[in-house]
Amino acid sequence: MTYKVSVTGYATPNAAAAQAAFAQAFKITPEKAAELLTTLPRTIKVGLDADTAERYCQALAKMGLNAEHSHHDAPAAKAAPSASATVTSAAVPAAKPAAAAPEAAPPPQPRAAAEQPGFQFRIDGAPDFAFLTVQLPANHSIKVEAAAMATMDTSIRMKTKLSGGLGRLVTGESIFVNEFSADTVAGEIGIAPGAPGDLAHVYLKGGEVLFLQNGAFVACDPDVTLETKWQGFTKGFFSGESFFLIRASGTGDLWFNTYGGMIEKEVDGEYVVDTGNIVAFTEGLDYKLEKFGGYKSLFFSGEGFVCRFRGKGRVWVQTRTSGALLAWAEQYRRVGKEA
Amino acid sequence: MQAQIRGSDAFSYLAVTLEPGESVIAESDAMSSMAADLDLQARMNGGLIAGLLRKYLAGESLFVSVFKNNTPAARSMTLVQPTPGGIRALDLHNDTFYLQPGAYLASTEGIKLGLGFAGFVSWIAGEGLFRTVVSGSGTVWYGAYGALLDKQVDGEYIVDSSHLVAYEPGIKLKLQLAGGLFSSFFGGEGLVTRVTGRGRIVVQTRSLTGLTGWINPKLR
Known part of the structure; x- marks a missing residue:
């Protein structure tokens, strides 16, 4: 240790x-x-x-x-x-x-991405309450999940855009994505996701596609396109979260968040993730929903349905599920349920 | 006295070691464990009227607890805050600092806790009509929900309502819309606080509104 x-x-x-x-x-x-x-x-x-x-x-x-x-x-x-x-x-x-002499150049601890193309950014407070600060150069803008902006320079302007069309209405997320732009001078913006947990950053090179679980989107470059993708009845129905995934494509930075910690897993072959723990995965992976270990375990082990990924790519897994939090907190809720 | 903030950002706590004769003042209910022979005394938080005002207007409690070590050897105790999140220590040398309602956790003798009118701007921005004013010389510990980040402001900076935890007296709060009229009300940002002046602000990296916004749609 x-x-x-x-x-x-x-x-x-x-x-x-x-x-x-x-x-x-x-x-x-x-x-x-x-x-x-x-x-x-x-x-x-x-x-x-x-x-x-x-x-x-x-x-x-x-x-x-x-x-x-x-x-x-x-x-x-x-x-x-x-x-x-x-x-x-x-x-x-x-x-x-x-x-004692310190390291000549102490490592920039909050994760930074200087070597990456895309915006300069840092992530503080990880992994418990990760907070994203992005430096916007002049004449650049960034798309941010509605209501997630926490701090910003006064030079930054906000515009609200309907993004993703009606699909996002159905995903349960706000259909609005706000666009923040540094019109004339550079500025910084601080972004706080709603759920307690970690943040991940991916730079999408042209042609790369990432699927996000509904609700995981935090921010992206305006050149990243967000669409909702119908998972189909069987996949959507059993995956618990929703019938929709967010499909992110294009070129630029993409940030997404988890509830709990985050594990990034390279998959080559097959890998199984509980449906509630999936945060994101790359397009190259085929996924199939299946029952975990027969009907008996479905009812008694609490595992229920899992997602089996097949192929080559990456999966981001969160270390907690909102479903488990709700089930735990439910017994302490004292709200009138008849209303 | 030795005091250390331990635990991760999610569940920070304060470990205090009191030398003989020393004492520490803490928000009532903050004590989570202590040596059995430390003496506890509840003290009205700055008199009845001030205490009541602080209780109802600044989200603190009417009584504070004073823990005193009347033994001949060092004794330890731990203090916790009610919300998940980080804790910070602040040394004051005859100066003043403003804390948002509910942020105060503990302090050394020599720190004066007061109630200050933060102004209607602060109130409308969701930061409370009143604020806790800590002044004097000593150490004060405060905390909030989320990790805490320092930001040195020189000029102007925008902080979403309910993210501001503490600020120096050199900072003034103003209110403004996050964007245009349409954006501000449909974009989920609404009103934001424009902090102006020169000094340090402390920002929490999560907000209660963010948490409820995340969890409420999932509740049935």
Whole structure:
């Protein structure tokens, strides 16, 4: 079990002093420290043991910074700290953590996609309450799920568009997708999905198609086309969620969210996912609904119907289902059901 | 006193170790576990009238709990907030900070809790007619639903209603439509808060309206 240490905020109103102390302790220039500590939370160390992480937090607290440490799975593909960072941390003399040199360039911990084509963005608060911040260059716009905008620069304008046609009315989602554009100057927009959980980003190259479970859409490039696709009665009826999937095609960024954590799975051959756990999958996969293990298990194991994917592609799986949450919460609801 | 915010963003909690003679003040009901020999005293939250105002107008409780260590050795306790979400610590040195209703969790002696009129703009924006004003010198812990993000504002910035958690006195709130008339009411964004001025704001990455918007259509 390894830990990571993140600076989560300023404990003092004097941010400059905290940054100066940070710069001194980590032997970096004050400018660099200011840059590092502008966007928070920021992970500064990974691969620590519990004691060292604790000492880091205390040292940071003395500098006037709020810090926390949390479990961190080193090989997690998403966090992607550089390998060198882990090595440096391991060599830290445990007695004086604050004086230890930081990695030359601490990995931009909230996932960023600088090397990708498409918009600059970052994801904070993952995996519990992932929050998307997208930098819009001037004269560019972005499509966002209705009501998901949380923060934005004043230079950004909002337009509401009917997107996806009537189909989206039936998917249970708002039929409106808002388009936010940076008309003359660049700006940023912060997007908060409704469900607690994680966010995933995919850059669709022309011709690539992704299917999203109804409700998973968060935002996309205006050049990405969203359509609703009728799953057919058998697939739709048993998949629990809805009769429709959202089909995303075109070129550009696409973000979607989960309820719970997210697992990305490469499929080559066959893979089985509970219907309620499916978030998204690539077009190359054929999917078939089937009963899990016979009628007896249908009624007694709680598994019911599953989706069997076949072919080559990727599936995104969420670690919780809304159905299970509702079933758990239902017994505590005290609303009049007769109305 | 030693205090640490632990747990992930989803379920943060505060672990406090009190040295002999030290005490910590917490929102009533915030204590989740503690050493058996810590002394608990309920204290009216700044007098009856102020306490009642805070209870009904700022979403806090009438009483706060004071936990004091009257033993000769260090004692530990844990404090939790009612909502899932992150907790933050803030050190004040004779300055002031505004918290949204319900965000206050705990503080050290030396921190004064007050009730401030946030203005009708704040009220219409869904942020509450009143706000909790923390001032003095010491540490205050607050939390909200979602992860908490800091944003340094210099000029103007737009925050959707119910995402604002805390802000510095240098920040003023204004109200505006998210877009045009049609967009604002059919696009699901409605009114947004325009924060102006210079200072730090803290934003929560989830909102209750987002949660209900997600879950209500699924309830039968």
